[in-house]
Structure formats: structure tokens, C-alpha cells
Amino acid sequence: MKIFTRLHGAGLAILLIVVMGACGSFKELNDPDNQDTPATFVAATPASPTMQASPESPPADPDSTFALAPDSNLVIYGVEESKKVTRVSSYDILHTELDLRFDFEKHRVFGVATHRIRLSDSSPSSILFDGRDMDIDGVQIDSGSGAGKARFKYSDGDIVVAIPRDIETSEFELSISYTAHPMRNGQKKGLYFVDGSMTDPSRPTQIWTLGQPEDNQYWYPTWDYPSDRMSFDIRLTVPEAMQSFANGTLVSQQPQSEGLRTDHWQMNDAHLGYLAAFAVGNFSSESVEFVRGDGSVVPLMYYVEPAYRHQIDLIYGETPDMLEFLESNLNVSYPWQNYKQIAVHDFAAGGMENTTATILSDRVQHDDRAALDYSPRDLLMHELAHQWFGNYVSAADWGHLALNEGLASYMEEAYLLARFGEEAKQIHAHEERLEYFEESKIFQRPIVWYGYDDPYEVYDDHTYEKASQALGQLRYEIGDDAFFRGLNQFLREYGGMSATIGNLERSFTSATGRELAGFFSQWFYTAGHPVLDVSAGYRSDIGIYQFSVSQRQTDWGVPVFSFPVDVEVVFENRPAYRERVYISSRDTTIAIGVAGRVLYGSFNRYGNLFAEILETKPTRESISQAANDDDMLGRFKALEALEEATPTDAIRDVAIDRVLNDGHYFVRARAAELLGTYARDRKAMNALIRAASLDKSSKVRRQSIISLYNSDNPSVEGIFVDALADSSYRVVGASAIGLSTRFPQRATTHLQQIASVQSWGNIVELAVIEASQILATADAINLLTGYLDVAMPERVRSAAVRAMGAIAESNPELNGTIKKVLKNLRQDVHVSVRVAANEALDRI
Ligand SMILES: [Zn+2]
Structure with a gap:
């Protein structure tokens, strides 16, 4: 075993030992680009037999069931070039x-x-x-x-x-x-x-x-x-x-x-x-100009349905800033004569990046109240970025569609990072990853893939979210400057032409001088992603803090990945220890010698590594991390881990502290969710009551209300009733459902107050319909009947009809009344209403 030591912080000697358990070869584990720091270690031997688990150790059972393992139906694909369907004209x-x-x-x-x-x-x-x-x-x-x-x-x-x-x-x-x-x-x-x-x-x-x-x-x-x-x-x-x-x-x-x-x-x-x-x-429109520093101009046009003409700036107002971001970071001017955006009814997608003429779903047409919970920012950025990635440089065929969609999706995140900071980027990455991980439970395929019969099949989370996050991983590994240099090289080489992921790789290689074949091979040409079982904790017997990392995707045939990851150990009264380590074995142990009391260890600090991670560590450490980590996502994940732990007063107290005092809404909302599991606890419920009425973020107020659904605290009814007047449609919707669940006797009276609200995305209407279905009374049928008017949006009408069908099943005494209401809808103008009415009537 070769060991290097270094002085760290206030004279504290920290020892990092990396034991390559599986491969047994010596390996340089320091960042190859950061050679001015002393090299860290290398160890060839498996973990020493003296390293026995102590009471404070993390669980050391390598065969423990892994919660993230997919079920046996998972399908794993190869690239399937043989099914290549490229057409030649x-x-x-x-x-x-x-x-x-x-x-x-x-x-x-x-x-x-x-x-x-x-x-x-x-x-x-x-x-x-x-x-x-x-x-x-x-x-x-x-x-x-x-x-x-x-x-x-x-x-x-x-x-x-x-x-x-x-x-x-x-x-x-x-x-x-x-x-x-x-x-x-x-x-x-x-x-x-x-x-x-x-x-x-x-x-x-x-x-x-x-x-x-x-x-x-x-x-x-x-x-x-x-x-x-x-x-x-x-x-x-x-x-x-x-x-x-x-x-x-x-x-x-x-x-x-x-x-x-x-x-x-x-x-x-x-x-x-x-x-x-x-x-x-029929549209209302507005023309503006994007003016560059040199005085040149890109004409912009914004179109909405006339009812939204006063919201044009709220909807499209960020477009010039987005153009500025893309031009200055890609260093390639907007490639076309102008840029126009329009919102249309019933659009079959979120948006479509037609050259100079993006068509968007009418969902982007929102108002100030909806803006509390919704922003079209990511969608607008995505379609605008396509004017470079997809329209100017185009995927040569559908097998390389990720070239368009991955880059457009990643630009959403790059924009958030540049304009709204690290934490906004973290949330975007977190949500994209969750979406892809969900799909990866069913199938995993290489991003470059020809196994489809119909090109529609490649419009999945692998083409969008996985490719976007793989590009984020590339940026993490090669750095910001190299990343944008590579994109610039790619646009300059292939502008006005078609290209492949292989072309993108070569542009990055020539712009940065880095060999990236291994990176592209594991992320773009192979199915799967790193699925890591990490157990972390301080081992008092040998005085080290240890992260044991196991790449569990190998269990279902996905190869071992190589990647950097940032780890951190935080001490009481001493500076934290931080290191970027490189992992390329199935099983790796990162051991950090410590002197002083450890508060917590953090694996994948800032969530830069694109991996599915199940981290287990002592509850005491998660509590400390939730309270102290300056990494927002670290606090969020610590709270997530605490929800899995046995409930204690200490967990409740840190959740109360976070819901009331955390600086970021994402953490406060997570703490509110955790407190929902303490429904019989007066202190927890009091904190939620405060957050539900006072938090400045509608997301936290809404989650607090949902977490109060199970509370028997008598003041909850008043909180729900007050929240019906909240500025956020989602908060109003959550309160409506809370009232019907917890206080059914008086709920109808309260629901009537909001029955005429017309909300963005019909959030309030659909919530009142759901609440009425829960109540399942004659008064509830009256409320539902109000939503059947033919001038109401189709989805509201069909939801009301489906709710009546459900009430007929749960409360057959009301069948007669429901029959009378629904019989005229068998021939309705709206297909979905006809279908729902016929289904309901056939069941009665
Ligand atoms: Zn797209």
C-alpha cells in the first residue's frame, strides 16, 4: 500500500487511501488536470482484514439488497446498427x-x-x-x-x-x-x-x-x-x-x-x-428586436390568443436574454433571418422548433397567479437552442436524434446556471435524472440507437434527459471553457449540415485536445448508467472516514463506468476536507484518515456526477448534513434519507428547523414533506401550520398543506379555508382536496366559493372536481354539474363526468340523479365527454 499524506487546513493531517478492491492494480486517482496538488494514493491490496465493522461503522454487508435494482423485466439494448434505416435519395x-x-x-x-x-x-x-x-x-x-x-x-x-x-x-x-x-x-x-x-x-x-x-x-x-x-x-x-x-x-x-x-x-x-x-x-402579436453590441438586429415576434395579449411580456419576455446567452456562450450568431414564437390550441407537443417559427402549446399562455408555480422558461430555451442544435446543425438520422434533443435540453440547464445560479441548475439536473431513472427501470438503451421500427420510438427520456445529463457530465469532466469551445467548434464545422454524435465527439477532441473516446463510449454508445450503492461512515476502530462504493449496474450486465466524483468530510471545529476522486472499478473504498470529530460525510457533493446513488450513512450524520451543508442538494438529500430512518425527535427537530429556516424553497418543501410523517406530533404540525400560511414560496405552502392532510390538529380547517384565497392556484387546489378529505361535513360550502374560478391549466377546476368525487354527495353532484357547460374546456367537462361515474360506484343511492345529468351527454360534441358519459351510464 502506497500512502501519501498532506497538510490540510489548520495543520490537520488527512490521509486518503483508495483501495481498489476488485481490480487490484495500482491506479492514479488524482485529477489528471490538477497536477500541482500532491498526488493521492493508490493501493493495490484489498481492504485489510483488520478493518472490521465497529458499532459506528456503516453497514458492511456487500450483498445487502439494493433498493435501486430494477425488476427482472428490464430490457437492455445494444446500438442495433443492423436495423439502421437511413434513406438515400x-x-x-x-x-x-x-x-x-x-x-x-x-x-x-x-x-x-x-x-x-x-x-x-x-x-x-x-x-x-x-x-x-x-x-x-x-x-x-x-x-x-x-x-x-x-x-x-x-x-x-x-x-x-x-x-x-x-x-x-x-x-x-x-x-x-x-x-x-x-x-x-x-x-x-x-x-x-x-x-x-x-x-x-x-x-x-x-x-x-x-x-x-x-x-x-x-x-x-x-x-x-x-x-x-x-x-x-x-x-x-x-x-x-x-x-x-x-x-x-x-x-x-x-x-x-x-x-x-x-x-x-x-x-x-x-x-x-x-x-x-x-x-x-386569430392571434395578438408583438414585435421586438434583439439588438447586438455591434448594432445588428434579430427581429422577434411573439403571438398569443387575443385573451392573453396583456401577458405577452410575462410569457415571452425572456427571449432576448436567452438569445444573448446562446450567442455569447456558443460564440455563433443566431443563424436565421428572424425568430417568432406562437402558442396554439391543443398542440400535440410542448413545442416545436420550426426554423424561425417555433410553435408552442397553449399552456405557455399563463397569468401572474400561474407564474407563482409555472414558468415556460425551459420550454422556450429548449426550442430556441434548437435553432442552432437541430436546425443549423442537424442529426443525420433519427438514430442520432440526441444530438438535437440532448443539446437543446442541456441548454435549458446551462441557461439556468448562468442566470439563476448553481441551485437552479441542481434542481433541473435532479428532475431530469429522476425522469430518466424512471424510464431506465423498464429499458436501457445506448443514446445512439437504431433499434426502432418507427422514429417516434426515439422520442424518449434517453434521447432527452439522459443525453442532456450525459452532456452535463461531459462539462463537469472537461470544464466550462473546454465545453463551450467544443460546442463552438462543432457548430463551425457542421453549421448548415447534418452530423452524428461521432462528429460531436471529434469536434470536442479537436477543440480541447482531450481523448474522449472512453467517455462517449460509456455514455452514448452503451446502455445504462452508474448505479451506486454507497455506504459511508466514520470507523472509530481505525480512525478513518470511509465511503464504500459499489457499481451495482454490473449485476444486470451494464459495464463498469469510469468517472470523477466529489467527496467531502465535514468536521466540528475544523475546515472540511474535499477531494475529487476518480472511480473506475466495480468496488472502490475511499478512506480518509481523520483527527477530530466528524459531523458528516458527503458523496457526490453538488450532485455533479450523473449517477443513481443509494447512500447509507449513520442517521446522526444525515441530521447534521440537513442542518449544515452549504450544498442545497446535500441538505435536500439528507432530508430524503431521514424520511427512510426510524422517526425520532431529533429528525423531527431538524425538519422543523429546515421548514422554517432554510434559505431555499426546495429544501423547505422537502422538510415539509418529511414532517407529514409526524402527523400525531404537535410540534411538527405547528411548524407545518406556520409554513402553510406564511412561507413566501407557493411550493412550500402547497406541500405543507398536503402534509397536514393527516393531522388531527383542530386549527387545520381554518388554515385550509384561508388557503382557498391563496394567490397560487396549486395552493388553492391542495386546500380544496384537504377540506374534502378531512372536513367533509362543511367542505361543500367552502368549495362553492371557488367553483367559478378559471385557472391556468384548470388546476382549481380539476381540484374541485376531485374534491367533489371524494365527498360523493348530492351537493357534490350539483358542483360537478356546474362544470358540464359546453363552453367549459373539454378536459374539465370529461373530468366532471368521470367523477360522476366514480360517485355512482361509491354511492349507488345517487345513481338516479347522475343518470339524469349524464343522459344528454351520450351524443356530446366532445369525444372524451361522450366516452366518459357512455362508460359511466353503462356501469350504472
Ligand atoms: Zn426538442
Whole structure:
């Protein structure tokens, strides 16, 4: 065993011993980039037989059941290159002109698509266009001497056009006249008509498109695969009273007969076909400018439904700052002519990054009250970042989609870190990881992956969250400057082109001079992630603090990972000891010699390492960490660990201290959750009552109210009733459910007070519906009936109907009343209401 010592802090000698239990080889464990600090150790032998567990030791049973192990149904995939589905085209589309008219009632698109074509050197005798659910009226080819009819065959979405044998040029114009039926089979693909006022008063009349991955072929014939770039002219003939929105710039508006108008949108720079998009409807808009230091400008446009025109700044106001962040950190100017954002009704995704023309879900349309609990920041940043990652540099095929989605998702986190600090970044990372870990219980696949049958399958948490966190891991390992240098190199090398994860790796290598093959291999080309069983604690028998780390993912066939991790040991009356150690074995013991009383040890300080970690350590240490750690996530995780421990007064006291005094809402909310398990404890309940009414964060107030659901404290009813007037919709919703659960006798009277509130995301409406279902009384049915008006949003109406169905089951005495209310809804205008009503009535 080779041991190095060093002086640390006020003369305290600290000894770090790393025992490589499994591999048994000597290994340098210090940060290779930090050679000016004395080297730390290295030890070849397995843990010494004298290291017996003492009473204060962490549990030393290596075979203890691991709580994070997935069940046996877990599927682990390889890259599956053999299923690679890359398509190769025999022609190039240089420019596309679309002329579109609409039949709002029958959901039809009448179009002429004119493509400027250049044939490949192979001089194909026919070329293929994708176009689903269309009637093709005719195809014409014009090679310069006038348009002539071309022969074509159309079946199963393939338009095969014969190239005339006597054509003298390889470049020509090809026009396809067609009628598209994008909603023919009840589908919502490519283009969607939102049926407005005539048939459905709860909705505006709109059209919007969503092309990714291969759905634009439902509204215009094209080569629908992300391997060809073309410029666009889109002409939309729309009712005079409506506005249009599309890629590029609105260059003219031409009045037509019958109250129509043709809007001409021009997209100068070539981009991928799936990024062509438009929307039509009634919107309010605002133009602003992003002005750079050199005076150059990016025009910005914000669109909302008219009811939200006063909230435009609340919704989109951060856009210029986001642009500034991306331009200055990526060091590549915004690549397109302008940037526009629009919110549309019933959008099938959160947002879609169409070049210069992002379309967003109407959920972004919120108000000041909703802003207490919600921000569209991450979504807006994600779509804006795609203008560089996805639109400017594009994934060569869907197997590399993480190039677009991972980078766009990671930019959300990079922005939070730059503008709102380390703790905002930690929360984003924590939440992304939880989401991916959840999916990883079902399957684990390499981020670069060809095992899909339909490209929709790659839109999962591996492509988004895992890739984003793997990029965060890369930044952690190579540092901020190297990370952004690598991204800049990548954009400069591949701007205007398609690329792969392999290209990204090479750009990083050439920008930083670092060999990253091992990093990319384990994070991008192999399934899984580090799943660590860590037991930590002070061993009084040998005077060391020890972290025993075991990579449990190897149990289900995922390889051992190599990674750095920050560890810390905090002492009473002495400076803390901090070290970044490198782990590359299945089992590793990090042992730190100590003199003085240890308060707690912390593995993965600041949560930089992307790993699933189950850390066990003495309860005394978790209590101390919850109270003292300057790392917000460290305090949060300590509270999480304490909820698993046997309840004691000491745990309760630290949770009370945190809920009332912690500087960060994320920790206060976690402490409130923990206190919920002390429902019979007067001190705990009093702290929650204070937090529920006084905390400045709506998230803490809401969690405190939920944690009070089980309390028998008599003042809770008053707290819940007061909270019905809270400024946060979520707090109001939580109180409504609390009242119906704990105080059913008087709940209906209180619920009536908030029954007419219209809230963002229908939070309050849906909570009153849930509360009514819990009450299951005749009065509750009356409350629910108020939500059935046809002008109410569809999801509110169908939730009310489902609640009535549930009441009919729990309280059959009310069946007669419910039948009467629901019988007229069997033929309702809203599909989901019809379905719910029929289901409920069939059960009664
Ligand atoms: Zn995206």
C-alpha cells in the first residue's frame, strides 16, 4: 500500500487511501488536470482484514439488497446498427414553393407543391415523394421549355414520378397538385384543424402543423427525411379576419375574392423539410428586436390568443436574454433571418422548433397567479437552442436524434446556471435524472440507437434527459471553457449540415485536445448508467472516514463506468476536507484518515456526477448534513434519507428547523414533506401550520398543506379555508382536496366559493372536481354539474363526468340523479365527454 499524506487546513493531517478492491492494480486517482496538488494514493491490496465493522461503522454487508435494482423485466439494448434505416435519395430539392388553401369544415388542404429538383448523377428514371392520405390531381415537369404533364403512380403514401426520357437537363421544376386529408383517419399528424366556435365554443378556430419526425408529408408532398435542405416560399390563402404564421418573413398580403387573403412567407436559407411549418387563426402579436453590441438586429415576434395579449411580456419576455446567452456562450450568431414564437390550441407537443417559427402549446399562455408555480422558461430555451442544435446543425438520422434533443435540453440547464445560479441548475439536473431513472427501470438503451421500427420510438427520456445529463457530465469532466469551445467548434464545422454524435465527439477532441473516446463510449454508445450503492461512515476502530462504493449496474450486465466524483468530510471545529476522486472499478473504498470529530460525510457533493446513488450513512450524520451543508442538494438529500430512518425527535427537530429556516424553497418543501410523517406530533404540525400560511414560496405552502392532510390538529380547517384565497392556484387546489378529505361535513360550502374560478391549466377546476368525487354527495353532484357547460374546456367537462361515474360506484343511492345529468351527454360534441358519459351510464 502506497500512502501519501498532506497538510490540510489548520495543520490537520488527512490521509486518503483508495483501495481498489476488485481490480487490484495500482491506479492514479488524482485529477489528471490538477497536477500541482500532491498526488493521492493508490493501493493495490484489498481492504485489510483488520478493518472490521465497529458499532459506528456503516453497514458492511456487500450483498445487502439494493433498493435501486430494477425488476427482472428490464430490457437492455445494444446500438442495433443492423436495423439502421437511413434513406438515400436520388435527387436534391433546392427550393420548395407551397400554395395552400383550406376547407375548415371538411379538414382538407388544397395544395400545389412546386419543387426545384436536381437529379443525382445516377440519372434516375423515376423519383419518389412522400405524401400520405392525399388525392393527387396531377404532376407537371418544367425543364425550361414550358410545363408538361408527367406520369406518376401513387400508392401507400408513395408518389413515384417518371422522369421523361427526353429531358435535357438534370435541374427542373416539378409541381404536384393535390388535396390532403390530414385528419382523415381521426389522426393528429402533420397538420391539425382546431374546430372553433361553430361546433365547439370552448375552442378557437385554428390550423397548425407539426412535422417532426416524418409527418409533414400529411400536408405537402416532399422527401420527408432529415437529409435534404431547401429554401421555401409558402403562400397561405386564409379568411381575411385571420392571421397566418410561417417560416421566414411575411413579404406580401394579397386580397382575394370571397373574403380571403393570400399571405406570402419567404424562408431564405435552406433548412430541413420537417421544419417547414405554419399556423392560422386569430392571434395578438408583438414585435421586438434583439439588438447586438455591434448594432445588428434579430427581429422577434411573439403571438398569443387575443385573451392573453396583456401577458405577452410575462410569457415571452425572456427571449432576448436567452438569445444573448446562446450567442455569447456558443460564440455563433443566431443563424436565421428572424425568430417568432406562437402558442396554439391543443398542440400535440410542448413545442416545436420550426426554423424561425417555433410553435408552442397553449399552456405557455399563463397569468401572474400561474407564474407563482409555472414558468415556460425551459420550454422556450429548449426550442430556441434548437435553432442552432437541430436546425443549423442537424442529426443525420433519427438514430442520432440526441444530438438535437440532448443539446437543446442541456441548454435549458446551462441557461439556468448562468442566470439563476448553481441551485437552479441542481434542481433541473435532479428532475431530469429522476425522469430518466424512471424510464431506465423498464429499458436501457445506448443514446445512439437504431433499434426502432418507427422514429417516434426515439422520442424518449434517453434521447432527452439522459443525453442532456450525459452532456452535463461531459462539462463537469472537461470544464466550462473546454465545453463551450467544443460546442463552438462543432457548430463551425457542421453549421448548415447534418452530423452524428461521432462528429460531436471529434469536434470536442479537436477543440480541447482531450481523448474522449472512453467517455462517449460509456455514455452514448452503451446502455445504462452508474448505479451506486454507497455506504459511508466514520470507523472509530481505525480512525478513518470511509465511503464504500459499489457499481451495482454490473449485476444486470451494464459495464463498469469510469468517472470523477466529489467527496467531502465535514468536521466540528475544523475546515472540511474535499477531494475529487476518480472511480473506475466495480468496488472502490475511499478512506480518509481523520483527527477530530466528524459531523458528516458527503458523496457526490453538488450532485455533479450523473449517477443513481443509494447512500447509507449513520442517521446522526444525515441530521447534521440537513442542518449544515452549504450544498442545497446535500441538505435536500439528507432530508430524503431521514424520511427512510426510524422517526425520532431529533429528525423531527431538524425538519422543523429546515421548514422554517432554510434559505431555499426546495429544501423547505422537502422538510415539509418529511414532517407529514409526524402527523400525531404537535410540534411538527405547528411548524407545518406556520409554513402553510406564511412561507413566501407557493411550493412550500402547497406541500405543507398536503402534509397536514393527516393531522388531527383542530386549527387545520381554518388554515385550509384561508388557503382557498391563496394567490397560487396549486395552493388553492391542495386546500380544496384537504377540506374534502378531512372536513367533509362543511367542505361543500367552502368549495362553492371557488367553483367559478378559471385557472391556468384548470388546476382549481380539476381540484374541485376531485374534491367533489371524494365527498360523493348530492351537493357534490350539483358542483360537478356546474362544470358540464359546453363552453367549459373539454378536459374539465370529461373530468366532471368521470367523477360522476366514480360517485355512482361509491354511492349507488345517487345513481338516479347522475343518470339524469349524464343522459344528454351520450351524443356530446366532445369525444372524451361522450366516452366518459357512455362508460359511466353503462356501469350504472
Ligand atoms: Zn426538442
